[in-house]
Amino acid sequence: MKLMVLSGALMLGLLSTQPVNAASIYAGQARAAAVCSQCHGIKTPSADAPFPPLAGRDFAYLKSALEQYRDKTRKNDIMNALAGSLSDDDIANVAAYYAEIKP
């Protein structure tokens, strides 16, 4: 009995840690669709909107920009407020998602 519980826990551990890369893009997609796309769009922001495009940009650039907004070394009221609630994983996920899209 104990063994079964243990191996069950091990299996769950494997399942939840293995497909990190694939899963993170899906998590990023959900957040982008719900939040970021309202300003940035997915592939491109709407033509008359003053928002920088994110699709197809460098993963490392997007990630560091979001980290800078979060710790307020890069100042912008909107993005500081938005990034303030993102975890490291959230940032990596959404950066991975936008970096994957072809604009």
Ligand code: HEC
């Ligand atoms: C309410 C509108 C709004 C929303 C929603 C929004 N942003 Fe932004 N974002 C902006 C504005 C405005 C800027 C330009 C800020 C500046 O000049 O630094 C910006 C800039 C950025 C930049 C820097 C781009 C560059 O070229 O340096 C990144 C990265 C970014 N946003 C990511 C995101 C992500 C990821 C989300 C979703 C979690 C998001 N934004 C949601 C308005 C928004």
